[in-house]
Amino acid sequence: MPEIKVTPLGAGQDVGRSCILVSIGGKNIMLDCGMHMGYNDDRRFPDFSYITQNGRLTEFLDCVIISHFHLDHCGALPFMSEMVGYDGPIYMTHPTKAICPILLEDFRKITVDKKGETNFFTSQMIKDCMKKVVPLNLHQTVQVDDELEIKAYYAGHVLGAAMVQIKVGSESVVYTGDYNMTPDRHLGAAWIDKCRPDILISESTYATTIRDSKRCRERDFLKKVHESIERGGKVLIPVFALGRAQELCILLETFWERMNLKAPIYFSTGLTEKANHYYKLFITWTNQKIRKTFVQRNMFEFKHIKAFDRSYADNPGPMVSLFLCNFLLKCPKCLHNESFDK
Numbered sequence: 001m002p003e004i005k006v007t008p009l010g011a012g013q014d015v016g017r018s019c020i021l022v023s024i025g026g027k028n029i030m031l032d033c034g035m036h037m038g039y040n041d042d043r044r045f046p047d048f049s050y051i052t053q054n055g056r057l058t059e060f061l062d063c064v065i066i067s068h069f070h071l072d073h074c075g076a077l078p079f080m081s082e083m084v085g086y087d088g089p090i091y092m093t094h095p096t097k098a099i100c101p102i103l104l105e106d107f108r109k110i111t112v113d114k115k116g117e118t119n120f121f122t123s124q125m126i127k128d129c130m131k132k133v134v135p136l137n138l139h140q141t142v143q144v145d146d147e148l149e150i151k152a153y154y155a156g157h158v159l160g161a162a163m164v165q166i167k168v169g170s171e172s173v174v175y176t177g178d179y180n181m182t183p184d185r186h187l188g189a190a191w192i193d194k195c196r197p198d199i200l201i202s203e204s205t206y207a208t209t210i211r212d213s214k215r216c217r218e219r220d221f222l223k224k225v226h227e228s229i230e231r232g233g234k235v236l237i238p239v240f241a242l243g244r245a246q247e248l249c250i251l252l253e254t255f256w257e258r259m260n261l262k263a264p265i266y267f268s269t270g271l272t273e274k275a276n277h278y279y280k281l282f283i284t285w286t287n288q289k290i291r292k293t294f295v296q297r298n299m300f301e302f303k304h305i306k307a308f309d310r311s312y313a314d315n316p317g318p319m320v321s322l323f324l325c326n327f328l329l330k331c332p333k334c335l336h337n338e339s340f341d342k
Contacts, residue, residue: 004023004198004199006020006022006173006201007020007021007023008020009021009030009050009051010036010045010046010047010076011072016034016036016037017036017072017076018031018177019031019033019034019076020175020201022199022201024166024168024173025168027145028062029062030061031175031201032073032074033046033073033074033077034046034070034072034074034076035107040117045076045080046076046080048084055085056084056085057080057085058085058086061086061088062088062145063088063091063150064077064081064086064088064089064090064091065092065150065166065175066092066100067092067163067176068155068157069096069099069158070158070242071104071107073177074092074103075103075104077100077104078121078125078126078129079120079121081125082128083125088132089132089134089144090129090132090134091142091150092136092160092162093136093160093161094136094160094282095160096161097130097135098160098281099159099278100130101127101130102274102275104126108122108126136162137152138154138162139152139153147168147169148167149168150164151164151165153190153191153192153193154188154285155180156179156180156184156190157177157179157180157187157243158178158187158242158243159243159278159282162177163190163192164177165192165193165195172195172197176190176200177203178203178205179203184214184247184287185247185250185251185254186279186286186290186299187243187286188286188288225252225255226255229320230318231318232317232318233318234318234320234321235319235321236321237320237321237322239322241324242275242324245267246276246279246300248322249300250299252265252305253265253303253304253305256304257304263318263319263320264320265302265306265319265322266306266309266320266321267305267308267323268322279300280300280301286299
């Protein structure tokens with residue numbers, strides 16, 4: 001049996017900077033190309049020198065596959081394609097292709113424009129990188145070349161997230177990326193055809209963590225918010241990532257309707273607002289309940305939640321504010337790392 005080689009260029013015994021190099025049947029595939037949110041130097045990117053010490057990566061890679069739009073899985077993509085050098089195909093789903101450049105540009109603004117860092121990709125590099133993207137449809141078999149084929153499956157987790165099956169001849173590998181087997185308020189559970197891959201590469205961030213049921217955590221959260229509002233307080237909710245922001249908005253919106261609450265809810269403008277546009281656009285990627293009620297009402301058209309303005313901060317009375325802190329608080333998964341700079 002021919003050898004299948006798996007090399008983590010990032011995220012090996014670590015959280016963040018997901019980037020796996022798979023060699024199968026003479027083909028080399030890069031699975032994700034993420035950034036480590038805990039570093040501000042060269043360690044933030046995967047170690048591409050393992051592939052080649054000098055020259056571009058195009059001749060060494062047959063394709064790159066991105067599982068979803070979170071930066072720990074796609075944040076190094078423009079650096080890899082435009083600064084290191086890669087001109088081959090980059091595969092991702094349609095929602096990931098739509099949202100990925102928004103997150104990349106937002107992070108670039110903070111890193112370069114506000115922090116003044118150098119040796120970082122530009123806005124034009126992000127655009128040039130996205131021109132190399134080939135969109136994937138779920139359950140569609142894509143022939144990368146005469147021997148290599150890939151197929152994407154629904155992963156839950158966030159809008160557009162996909163698991164992927166890679167086949168070369170009789171050999172196959174399945175890569176999960178981040179996935180969720182429990183449906184939430186706007187996405188379904190991960191699903192894949194029955195298969196017997198030679199190798200399964202799975203995320204395992206929370207593999208040994210036992211948590212309370214989601215219903216209990218949501219009940220406790222809503223109780224604390226309600227108590228604060230009843231006392232006339234202001235509730236500030238930092239949200240660490242897109243996807244979680246939409247989930248919290250739906251949770252609060254439903255609770256406000258059920259309890260007939262009048263206190264205003266605000267979310268940070270810009271990033272979340274842009275993402276909500278794509279959540280409305282790609283409604284077919286959401287769960288069955290949201291798709292069923294879409295004709296009567298789009299769940300992402302919130303009645304009780306409005307865009308935040310700085311002038312609201314000093315308004316008297318209770319309020320709830322959700323702020324996307326993807327790049328200020330970093331991802332909580334990274335807090336498991338001793339290397340994370342708190």
